Amino acid sequence: MTGSPIGVFDSGLGGLTVAREILDQLPQESVLYLGDTARTPYGPRPIAQVRRYALECLDRLVDHGVKALVIACNSASAAVLADARERYDVPVVEVIRPAVRRSMAVTRSGRIGVISTQATHQSRAYLDSFVAAPPGVQVWSQPCPRFVELVEEGVTSGPEVIETARAYLAPLQEQQIDTLILGCTHYPLLTSALQYVLGEEVTLVSSAAATAADLFRVLTDGGLLAGPDHRPEHQWLTTGDPQGFTFLARRFLGPEVEQVHRAFVGRAEERV
Known part of the structure; x- marks a missing residue:
C-alpha cells in the first residue's frame, strides 16, 4: 500500500491548509482530497449530523483505496474520531x-x-x-x-x-x-x-502543521511511506461546485490544484 494515496477529508476548503503541509513535509506522497462543500459549514450543525456527514465522506475515501485517513476538520475530528478508528483498517490521523x-x-x-x-x-x-x-x-x-x-x-x-x-x-x-x-x-x-x-x-x-508532522510519524512507524522514486499524483474532489472550489482552492494551496471533480456522497434520497 505504500504507493496508495493519503485520503484527506474536510467539511470544505480549510483542510487544504493541511494538504499544503502534507505536500511540503511528505512531497513523495499522493493526496486524495475530498471537501464536503455542498454541506459546509459543519461548525453550526448538531454533532450527530456532523458525525453522519463525516463518515459518509470517509467511507468514500476508503472506497478509493487510501492507505491512511486525515480528518482535516476540527468539527469532524471532535465528532467522529473514535468511530473512524474502529470503522476503518487504515490509520486515522486528526487535527x-x-x-x-x-x-x-x-x-x-x-x-x-x-x-x-x-x-x-x-x-x-x-x-x-x-x-x-x-x-x-x-x-x-x-x-x-x-x-x-x-x-x-x-x-x-x-x-x-x-x-x-x-x-x-x-x-x-x-x-x-x-x-x-x-x-x-x-x-x-x-x-x-x-x-x-x-x-x-x-x-x-x-x-x-502539527497534523502533517503526526501523519509523518504514523506512516513512518507503520512502514507506509512511499519510496523516494514514487511519483505522486494528487486528486481533488468536492461535493459542491467544482469550478467554485477550484478558484478558492488555488488561494489555499496554489497551482497543485489542477482539475477538480464532483463527488457524490450520502443517502440516495438526499445525495449531494
Missing part, C-alpha cells in the same frame, strides 16, 4: 491532539488559548485533550464562527478581519495567554492578522 501536544511543548507560562468553530468549542474536544496536561497548564476556549466565513469569502486581511479578531481575542488576552491554538483549519490563512492583534510574544500553533 486536535497533535496541536495540543505542540502547544504544551512551546508554552512558557502554561496559559494556552484555543480558537475554533462553535461545534468544536461546544464539544470540549480540545479541553478534554488537555486532561493529561502537566500541573500548571491552564486552557481557555473561544469560539470564532465569523473567521470561517471571512476566509471562504476570500477576506483574510483588512479592517473587518482586524476588528473581528480583536473582539474574539480580547477574552483570551485578558487571561494573558502566551500560546494560541488555531483550532480550525481555515485559521492559518488569518495568521498575520491574529499575530498582529496578539503581538509577537504569543506563539501561534497551527493544527495543520
Whole structure:
C-alpha cells in the first residue's frame, strides 16, 4: 500500500491548509482530497449530523483505496474520531491532539488559548485533550464562527478581519495567554492578522502543521511511506461546485490544484 494515496477529508476548503503541509513535509506522497462543500459549514450543525456527514465522506475515501485517513476538520475530528478508528483498517490521523501536544511543548507560562468553530468549542474536544496536561497548564476556549466565513469569502486581511479578531481575542488576552491554538483549519490563512492583534510574544500553533508532522510519524512507524522514486499524483474532489472550489482552492494551496471533480456522497434520497 505504500504507493496508495493519503485520503484527506474536510467539511470544505480549510483542510487544504493541511494538504499544503502534507505536500511540503511528505512531497513523495499522493493526496486524495475530498471537501464536503455542498454541506459546509459543519461548525453550526448538531454533532450527530456532523458525525453522519463525516463518515459518509470517509467511507468514500476508503472506497478509493487510501492507505491512511486525515480528518482535516476540527468539527469532524471532535465528532467522529473514535468511530473512524474502529470503522476503518487504515490509520486515522486528526487535527486536535497533535496541536495540543505542540502547544504544551512551546508554552512558557502554561496559559494556552484555543480558537475554533462553535461545534468544536461546544464539544470540549480540545479541553478534554488537555486532561493529561502537566500541573500548571491552564486552557481557555473561544469560539470564532465569523473567521470561517471571512476566509471562504476570500477576506483574510483588512479592517473587518482586524476588528473581528480583536473582539474574539480580547477574552483570551485578558487571561494573558502566551500560546494560541488555531483550532480550525481555515485559521492559518488569518495568521498575520491574529499575530498582529496578539503581538509577537504569543506563539501561534497551527493544527495543520502539527497534523502533517503526526501523519509523518504514523506512516513512518507503520512502514507506509512511499519510496523516494514514487511519483505522486494528487486528486481533488468536492461535493459542491467544482469550478467554485477550484478558484478558492488555488488561494489555499496554489497551482497543485489542477482539475477538480464532483463527488457524490450520502443517502440516495438526499445525495449531494
